Amino acid sequence: MAKTNFQYEKRQRELEKKKKAEEKARRKLEAKQHKGEEGDASPAEDSGEVAEPESDAA
Template sequence: MAKTNFQYEKRQRELEKKRKADEKARKKQEAKQHKGDDAPAQDEDSGEEAQQEHDPA
């Protein structure tokens, strides 16, 4: 009877975990980008406040 190649199976499980993690990270990044596109006014306001804080005048 043939022996099971446990190293191959383990490597395949690791690759599948990595693929799933990469896909999840990609979806999370897309959602974050999409959320940022919907509210550009908030980013502009916070940027102006940051400039005022650093401006000594």
């Protein structure tokens, strides 16, 4: 009967964990960027502030 190659299996598990971590970090970054894009579109509406028009009294 053949012996199990534990080093190979461990390396494969480590690579899978690394791949999952990178995917999670990528999704988290995309979500953060997506949320930032929505917030930049109308900052006055999000904070409840009213934008005042500029006057030409100079």
